Amino acid sequence: MIEYRNGYKMPKIGLGTFRMTDAEQTYDIILKAIETGYRHFDTAQMYGNEEVVGKAIKDSGIKRKDVFITTKLQGHHSPLITRELILESMKKLQVEYLDQLLIHWPNHDNEINVQTWKVFEELYNEGLVKVIGVSNFTRYQLEMLIKDISIPPMSNQVEMHPALSQEPLRAYCEDKGIKITSYGPLMRGLILEEPYYSGLNEIAIKHNSTVGAIAIAWGLSQGVMMIPKTSTDKRLAENLSAKDIKLSNDEITKINAMNTGRRLYSDPSNNIYGKYIK
Template identity: 40%
Template sequence: MSQDTLTPDSVPKADGMPVLGLGTWQNEDHDQCADSVATALEMGYRHIDTAQAYGNEAAVGDGIAQADVDREDVFLATKVWISNLEHDDVLSSTEASLEKLGVDYVDLLYVHWPSGEYDPEGTLSAFDQLVDEGKVKNVGVSNFEPEHVDEAIDTLDADVFANQFECHPLLPQEELRAHCDDAGVNVVAYSPLARGKVFDVPEIQRIAEKHDASAAAVSLAWLRRKGVTAIPKATSEEHIRDNWASLSVDLDADDVAAIDAIDEREREVDPDFAPW
């Protein structure tokens, strides 16, 4: 598939979720964020990821409104922050998120971290209620370790649709990915380019040259081969387009093996309240 032939319909999906999305973490300037979202949607992206903690839900909503794309064609995800995870706070903060986003529902609502006010029974019963009310289509978790994933599966009435966590060639997360796969939980990778560190990895540079592609595109293609959905953050049209072009990069088995063999490890997101 060449970049010129890429269309929204040609993007692979995982249970209806496009496997390439636009991340918006640290995209805090309202106009820039809205423009990034609109640019991505006009280009063909149909998966947009935000969070309460990003402070840009209103900008994301404006970007969706600006684009000539129907709301029902956009897979929209947001996350409930750790200070809003008591039952009633989940309900009220999600209502606020919907208002900021300018939508009646989100396609995926995540627990951002199993930290702070997180309580499986109280928190997840609110998520189930939001599903029952039609305000949330799918329930997700983020930064959950295997034991937290299992606990959420046992507690929720709804299925755990996805676990979003840091994943890239320098933090492949084999054990966690395998656990989610066995449990039927989709994996969504944030920071899929290790905040740019993958650009300097010789193996990835070599494979990028082989495919006449960028290091970013190769890293995203590797994640796709692993069955992982990626949501790279990008603000400029150039970077949004380069990430989009990753869909036309078809890595062979030798490429994948070479990336798998990289032994450098880097975790970019490691707050003191992390569960690991």
């Protein structure tokens, strides 16, 4: 578990549900993930699958206190609509509170980010959300936001993998007490290609593991929460096994050296997803 600065705890590994659009398949993989040992599920309004994620968790019979649910607000809106959309997400997920709520993408106008964040603060103070944070915020965007709000973000979910180690951002967030979660840790499959595969596979062989598990273990070893996505039973267990892999400092350094600053997802400074929708 990783502990936020308010004392709330989150499992180190979760299941990402980005692009899980087939309801039946998503339902089945959530149930299988719970059976395998997953206790954190990451969804978003943008994914369009909150309802099926909530139903699967509910139908599994797992106690609410034993599962951690993250969702993200799509776009930016008036305070009233923002609150309504978040309450609607809670209804879809069939929960009385959210473990974690994130701004999915920053707006290019900091005043709009602040307006959205103030609704997050209200929901947090009301106990409807246990952890409030952001996603895809750069250091500059975080600095702009923090200077105008009461409760600094507790987390920042960003693209992070061997080709994009995010070391400067991670150092900044650590100094500010902001926990980092990595999405896309398997690089959309590019970890199976050069110049990444050989180095990762060499480490994987030493640990009797796979390159995917090693990439996840690399993040975990640095205090980063990882939410790999998969739709296969085998990979569920394989990814979860990363929590038991202990990488040496030399191995971590070797993977850090693979960083080229390569993004495989949208650039936060030029994203089209953080629009203000009236």
